Amino acid sequence: xxxxxxxxxxxxxxxxxxxxxxxxxxxxxxxxxxxxxxxxxxxxxxxxxxxxxxxxxxxxxxxxxxxxxxxxxxxxxxxxxxxxxxxxxxxxxxxxxxxxxxxxxxxxxxxxxxxxxxxxxxxxxxxxxxxxxxxxxxxxxxxxxxxxxxxxxxxxxxxxxxxxxxxxxxxxxxxxxxxxxxxxxxxxxxxxxxxxxxxxxxxxxxxxxxxxxxxxxxxxxxxxxxxxxxxxxxxxxxxxxxxxxxxxxxxxxxxxxxxxxxxxxxxxxxxxxxxxxxxxxxxxxxxxxxxxxxxxxxxxxxxxxxxxxxxxxxxxxxxxxxxxxxxxxxxxx
Numbered sequence: 001x002x003x004x005x006x007x008x009x010x011x012x013x014x015x016x017x018x019x020x021x022x023x024x025x026x027x028x029x030x031x032x033x034x035x036x037x038x039x040x041x042x043x044x045x046x047x048x049x050x051x052x053x054x055x056x057x058x059x060x061x062x063x064x065x066x067x068x069x070x071x072x073x074x075x076x077x078x079x080x081x082x083x084x085x086x087x088x089x090x091x092x093x094x095x096x097x098x099x100x101x102x103x104x105x106x107x108x109x110x111x112x113x114x115x116x117x118x119x120x121x122x123x124x125x126x127x128x129x130x131x132x133x134x135x136x137x138x139x140x141x142x143x144x145x146x147x148x149x150x151x152x153x154x155x156x157x158x159x160x161x162x163x164x165x166x167x168x169x170x171x172x173x174x175x176x177x178x179x180x181x182x183x184x185x186x187x188x189x190x191x192x193x194x195x196x197x198x199x200x201x202x203x204x205x206x207x208x209x210x211x212x213x214x215x216x217x218x219x220x221x222x223x224x225x226x227x228x229x230x231x232x233x234x235x236x237x238x239x240x241x242x243x244x245x246x247x248x249x250x251x252x253x254x255x256x257x258x259x260x261x262x263x264x265x266x267x268x269x270x271x272x273x274x275x276x277x278x279x280x281x282x283x284x285x286x287x288x289x290x291x292x293x294x295x296x297x298x299x300x301x302x303x304x305x306x307x308x309x310x311x312x313x314x315x316x317x318x319x320x321x322x323x324x325x326x327x328x329x330x331x332x333x
Contacts, residue, residue, distance in 0.1 A: 043119050096144070142322065
């Protein structure tokens with residue numbers, strides 16, 4: 001298979017989250033042509049995960065997995081001598097191709113692995129959640145995300161929080177008759193910014209981003225409502241942090257906890273460089289698919305950007321690494 005050509009072919013099929021059907025069909029066709037048995041795992045509407053195995057080997061011990069969806073906007077592929085550009089080049093269509101190529105190499109060595117390609121990772125891991133309800137008995141899961149071909153020893157989790165402040169409208173000429181929700185929200189945010197956030201010796205500090213602030217009605221109206229959306233990167237259990245946040249905003253705003261993805265630690269293989277992933281993945285939603293590892297070509301620092309790309313050298317190296325890790329894991333008895 002032509003690794004670079006297939007990577008560009010997949011990039012050129014738009015598959016922003018919710019619109020993965022076309023790329024799933026293209027992948028299913030490619031995998032069928034290579035001799036795989038391909039199962040479409042229904043998710044929602046015409047969206048589906050793909051589960052591919054070799055005929056006669058329906059329950060492999062190891063699965064290579066990543067996601068088919070991308071963030072917007074769609075950016076078509078282009079190519080230089082050293083790189084492939086375009087939306088999904090490193091997150092994660094190039095990774096899919098590297099995993100397929102590695103599975104093909106292993107098949108030539110009579111080692112049969114499964115391929116699990118998922119929808120929805122960029123939004124809510126919906127595809128992974130559906131797949132987790134239909135495990136296939138695999139012992140190991142190698143998940144692909146752009147880690148520059150380093151094995152992640154851990155990945156930070158996510159805690160998404162919405163702060164809601166309420167006040168009382170009044171004419172701005174008579175502020176004493178009202179109660180500013182925005183001022184309450186600012187006080188609550190100031191208290192949160194002063195929190196002593198957790199620090200993990202292995203994964204580093206918990207970080208916080210105030211991603212969105214909204215509220216008010218007009219400059220001459222005392223605002224009766226305001227809200228802020230915050231995202232914390234977790235480095236351990238979230239229970240204590242939740243309580244810290246609740247206490248910090250008490251009397252000023254209400255904290256609504258919208259999403260939690262746990263901090264994870266992973267298996268590694270000797271001799272491969274390691275890293276800490278500050279981002280989240282599908283892995284927390286795939287607990288029934290085996291002992292997890294996280295590695296892939298490309299840099300997270302260019303993912304989701306207009307200049308997203310993958311180094312051709314790293315793409316080829318990833319094929320070797322996926323095959324090497326699979327051999328190591330499958331040799332364990």
